[in-house]
Amino acid sequence: MEINEPTSNGHASDNNNIKAINDDEYLSDFLRNHRDFDVDKVQSVREIREIAENKLSQNASLYYNCGSGLHEQTLLDNELAFKQYRFRPRVLRDVAVRDMTTSVLASKVDLPFGISPTALHKYAHDDAEPAVASAARHLNALLVCSTFSSKSLEEIAESAPKSIKWFQTYIFEPRDITLNLVKRAEKAGFKAIVITVDHPLTPKRPYKYKYTVLNNFLPELFFGNFGMGDDTEPFNASVTWDDIDWLRGVTALPIVVKGVLTPDDAVIAVQHGVHGIWVSNHGGRQLDGAIASVDALPDIVAAVEGHCEVYVDGGVRHGYDVLKALALGANMVFIGRPPIWGLAAGGERGVRRVLEILRDELSEGMALTGCAELSDISKEMVVKKTYR
Numbered sequence: 001m002e003i004n005e006p007t008s009n010g011h012a013s014d015n016n017n018i019k020a021i022n023d024d025e026y027l028s029d030f031l032r033n034h035r036d037f038d039v040d041k042v043q044s045v046r047e048i049r050e051i052a053e054n055k056l057s058q059n060a061s062l063y064y065n066c067g068s069g070l071h072e073q074t075l076l077d078n079e080l081a082f083k084q085y086r087f088r089p090r091v092l093r094d095v096a097v098r099d100m101t102t103s104v105l106a107s108k109v110d111l112p113f114g115i116s117p118t119a120l121h122k123y124a125h126d127d128a129e130p131a132v133a134s135a136a137r138h139l140n141a142l143l144v145c146s147t148f149s150s151k152s153l154e155e156i157a158e159s160a161p162k163s164i165k166w167f168q169t170y171i172f173e174p175r176d177i178t179l180n181l182v183k184r185a186e187k188a189g190f191k192a193i194v195i196t197v198d199h200p201l202t203p204k205r206p207y208k209y210k211y212t213v214l215n216n217f218l219p220e221l222f223f224g225n226f227g228m229g230d231d232t233e234p235f236n237a238s239v240t241w242d243d244i245d246w247l248r249g250v251t252a253l254p255i256v257v258k259g260v261l262t263p264d265d266a267v268i269a270v271q272h273g274v275h276g277i278w279v280s281n282h283g284g285r286q287l288d289g290a291i292a293s294v295d296a297l298p299d300i301v302a303a304v305e306g307h308c309e310v311y312v313d314g315g316v317r318h319g320y321d322v323l324k325a326l327a328l329g330a331n332m333v334f335i336g337r338p339p340i341w342g343l344a345a346g347g348e349r350g351v352r353r354v355l356e357i358l359r360d361e362l363s364e365g366m367a368l369t370g371c372a373e374l375s376d377i378s379k380e381m382v383v384k385k386t387y388r
């Protein structure tokens with residue numbers, strides 16, 4: 001990966017003078033010297049982010065944390081939107097034991113939140129995606145592996161063989177690239193294919209980069225480096241719902257479309273036979289000014305009428321955020337940046353700690369709102385703070 005140096009305001013300078021930097025230079029000295037930091041003492045996702053920020057190189061931090069656009073409005077809105085909701089707790093319901101197990105596309109998992117696909121983990125920690133997969137396995141949490149992982153999908157699968165994993169990809173041009181990845185994912189034991197549909201191109205983000213870590217791609221299909229916003233971008237802006245039909249015809253795995261923000265598209269997705277709709281604005285990294293995903297969720301849940309599962313990600317930083325999203329109708333909630341911060345802070349242990357913190361906060365929230373089971377969580381439990 002090549003990233004040009006950020007300016008003093010933390011954003012990359014807007015010139016085309018992209019400097020080639022050796023991969024290892026992205027692991028800061030701090031990361032090399034503090035591998036023994038005790039992440040078990042960390043009590044919140046916010047704290048783990050602090051530790052991560054001290055360890056990440058400036059370039060990697062910028063890549064992982066940025067949104068898109070001049071104002072990164074959607075990035076900010078995703079977190080703020082959760083803060084607009086208030087709980088209406090129920091009492092005297094025997095919440096001494098709380099059960100967070102659930103099933104997602106017929107697989108049993110122990111937590112109602114999972115890990116969103118995020119690219120290029122090796123800039124957070126040498127152990128990269130296998131460490132994240134191993135942490136997810138440890139808590140029996142769902143992991144979604146990105147096509148742009150630093151390690152190959154086979155390596156990631158082998159690092160957590162019995163856990164529930166989905167594979168995220170795109171409809172590439174030519175489609176054979178996608179087909180090849182899907183067949184490899186099937187063989188490696190992934191349980192669903194997530195197609196990201198909010199990425200026809202990469203919009204302006206506050207840095208420039210080139211990627212050299214593309215371990216999932218066969219050299220004969222994809223070669224060379226890809227850069228943001230130039231004609232070597234691998235994304236395909238001509239994708240339509242016909243491609244989803246094609247995908248359904250070439251795999252028996254369930255298909256999830258990730259990046260839906262309107263009830264209209266959700267209804268079309270159902271008509272095209274998808275098994276899951278993932279409400280997402282890509283963590284505020286695609287269309288700046290797009291609606292916060294948790295705000296888009298209730299109308300989509302209503303429009304889907306139970307015909308398929310509905311998931312959400314974007315801005316989840318606390319177990320209570322998970323609780324709010326479940327109350328608003330999500331079958332599953334996902335986290336993108338927090339596991340990256342955990343990975344940077346303490347490798348596999350750091351990711352585990354993130355999952356444990358969110359689990360414990362969710363459990364606490366369930367007790368305080370009168371929910372012993374996930375099925376006790378209902379839409380009556382949350383209101384916008386302007387509620388009368």
Ligand SMILES: Cc1cc2nc3c(=O)[nH]c(=O)nc-3n(C[C@H](O)[C@H](O)[C@H](O)COP(=O)(O)O)c2cc1C
Pocket residue numbers: 063064065078116117118119146147148168196258280281282283284285313314315316334335336337338
């Ligand atoms: C550094 C980074 C890389 C990402 N890479 C991918 C990717 O490869 N595929 C994808 O579908 N989404 C990708 N996303 C979006 C996430 O899957 C997810 O939608 C988003 O991070 C959720 O928001 P959150 O980070 O606020 O939890 C990426 C997000 C980040 C922050």
Ligand SMILES: CCCCCCC(=O)C(=O)O
Pocket residue numbers: 119148211226234282285
């Ligand atoms: C050519 C690699 C592109 C990785 C894009 C990952 C992503 O979705 C992101 O938001 O960053």
